[in-house]
Amino acid sequence: MTQALLFDLVATDPGSNARAGRMTTPHGTVHTPVFMPVGTQGTVKTLTPADLEDADAEIILGNTYHLFLRPGHELVRRMKGLHGFINWNRPILTDSGGYQVFSLTDLKKITEEGVTFQSHIDGSRHLFTPESVMEIETALGADIVMPLDECTPYPCDYDYARKSAAMTLRWAERCRKRFDELENLRAAPQALFGIVQGSAYEDLRAENARTLVEMGFDGYAIGGLSIGEPKSTMGNVIDLTVGYLPQDRPRYLMGAGTPEDLIDAVGRGLDMFDCVIPTREGRNGALYTRFGRININNARFKEDPAPVDEACPCYACRTFSRAYLRHLYHAGEILGPRMGTLHNVTFFVGLARQMRQAILNGVFAAWSQAFLHTYNTRKGGETE
């Protein structure tokens, strides 16, 4: 196993499974729990690296599928890897592209070899195999890379889920092998995570988790959640899976979620999160505050001189009123989505930071109760 990633467990919460950790990567330290903004095409939409540092983001995501298609991973490699190309000098995680292949493309075909698909940009035909994805992610050069997996839809019948989970395990083995063979092509060490699949079936999840841990990865992700299943299912799958994962490795819940989801998952022992919610909703004017989510387009903000959230340290909240932000969205001005994204990313990164502090203080349960009370009962972000 590579020493690309060290994980130190710093504190565990007495009243839950929540834990605070520290991941050390070639591009710096990440304090967990951590929220990772999504930089799909080599940019967290609308934001600069400096904005992300202002938002206190310690690690961001890049999407292998998008970067493979445009500008191409070989170009990125020649431009000093993804870090150099986008000029972000903190850690990066790249996903495997599998999720985008399954959700964005037409005419995909899954075989034991891999998945063929047509580009959503120009219809060109491509094949992702476990091996080719490792080659692409090696070229991109992220600190943490994810193996190719199949994210089954929800609901999914048992037979399909069983066969898919078994194939995902075989793909993980092939990824592990090719990843290790590529060692000499790396400018800096990279860490490889395993992804637990198995839909909502306990035996499949258990089998998947056990086998991946035996193979040995730098960290473990739970995939196939936050795709429409009931909250209770998500909670059950997390609890079951976490039981099989080693304490001394980071745990990553892929694609989640709302503030409630993040708090719930941290309480169940997860460390890392990514989601497009803050960026996508920020562009539409759905802005997160301590008092709940507000739609800044709403008429009641027309002359509201208050910032989106008085406690928020972001530039938008330090500088602009809700009235002005509402005007920007209404007038179709790019500065609106830009400020909304900056605010939401600051909120989500800060939420994870707050959870970490509560864990360090040994008060996670009380903190989460208080947070959720304010978040859910002061509807609509009314100021005090």
Place this chain on the structure above:
Amino acid sequence: MTQALLFDLVATDPGSNARAGRMTTPHGTVHTPVFMPVGTQGTVKTLTPADLEDADAEIILGNTYHLFLRPGHELVRRMKGLHGFINWNRPILTDSGGYQVFSLTDLKKITEEGVTFQSHIDGSRHLFTPESVMEIETALGADIVMPLDECTPYPCDYDYARKSAAMTLRWAERCRKRFDELENLRAAPQALFGIVQGSAYEDLRAENARTLVEMGFDGYAIGGLSIGEPKSTMGNVIDLTVGYLPQDRPRYLMGAGTPEDLIDAVGRGLDMFDCVIPTREGRNGALYTRFGRININNARFKEDPAPVDEACPCYACRTFSRAYLRHLYHAGEILGPRMGTLHNVTFFVGLARQMRQAILNGVFAAWSQAFLHTYNTRKGGETE
């Protein structure tokens, strides 16, 4: 005449009519020649006030037509005026809205009373009169306000131009009167400029300029240029008009222009400029460099590791390669237009700043020759 604006002539160039000045307004000092980025709807598109300060912008424009329609000048007044609403604490100039009425709206009708038009947003019908425009601009609260004028198209027959120029003078008189009556409604003093019209006709321009100077304004603008007339016509009209304008007042060429236009106009004695070129073209990927304008979308920048312009101090040039910026534009990422705008605004503001320094050094003619040589002969922004 109000003392809202003081203008000190700091230096004149021995080899041309170029001059360096200093305008003092309630929101700070503006050093001329100056380029004023256009903040149409209360935002210089994609940029924050902090970005504009980084770009060294000392004054920006707001568009009365747009702000009147959305969010409405009375709302802006209640939100502490345009400075408070957009949180820009340096000087602002608002145009009269006349140009937008003539260029953006359908079914406009000009009478002696004013101009009726239909909103380009919702088709609603409105009337701008010289008096109502002064009321709107008083509510907006810019440091410098422009009177309602008719910007005749080019070419324009003599008879129409003569009648229009005469009406613009009568409108200027009405603006002056109403502007003075509104004195008590101002939170801070405002300056009123006069606008010289008269199409390409020397006698009309002369008559217009003479009469406006007799009325007495805080500064004088030349309107009705940069609308398709030959360069020689623009030069002739400027030279003729400047001859009638007092030395001790700022001179503003409305709506110009390219770097070549600005350098030419400064050499003819003009001080202030605004244009949508840097913002509009920046959003499309046309980026200005010392070596000419480049189209960042061009294939030759695909793997270019150099910044847009190595000598540029903007964040985009300090941070990103041409290859990365090209990727952003190609992928439809907002960060592309955002960075392109920041770069171009920095370039245009800096160009005016360079001209000022050359004037202070008494070498404007030599400077402009050297600048234009590099700008025009090193086609396409090739680096050295």
